[in-house]
Amino acid sequence: MATSTAAVLSPPSVAGLRLAPSPSGRASFRPASSPARRSVAARAALEPSVVISLSTGLSLVLGRFVFFNFQRENVAKQVPAQNGKTHFDAGDVRAKEFAGILKSNDPVGFNIVDVLAWGSIGHIVAYYILATTSNGYDPTFFSG
Numbered sequence: 001m002a003t004s005t006a007a008v009l010s011p012p013s014v015a016g017l018r019l020a021p022s023p024s025g026r027a028s029f030r031p032a033s034s035p036a037r038r039s040v041a042a043r044a045a046l047e048p049s050v051v052i053s054l055s056t057g058l059s060l061v062l063g064r065f066v067f068f069n070f071q072r073e074n075v076a077k078q079v080p081a082q083n084g085k086t087h088f089d090a091g092d093v094r095a096k097e098f099a100g101i102l103k104s105n106d107p108v109g110f111n112i113v114d115v116l117a118w119g120s121i122g123h124i125v126a127y128y129i130l131a132t133t134s135n136g137y138d139p140t141f142f143s144g
Helices: 005-009 048-065 068-077 112-134
Strands: none
Touching: 005 048, 048 112
């Protein structure tokens, strides 16, 4: 076994998740006459901008035309109350909501808060789709 004592006694240095090359000189295993290495770029399975746009658009459409009434009914049930009255009706003048941010020209009242909420849900779904399709995830692996 022909290893130098400096290489054996020196602690391995770590760069990221791989061991860094030893500080002592190493011989190259690539022959000198080999052609230059071609650069290979990783390509995503799906076009990210298309996936994000479609997912966000779909979630906005679902939020506006499908889940809007369900969402408003549940929000109306969650009004804070004391002794059966809302805080504003009980005399707390500061409990009234600021209506300026919730105004919109949409016929049913889809406002900026709804756009931000449903748009973020669309982005989350899109990034999930992109992450699972680009890392080799196979959903049929567990069935069968």
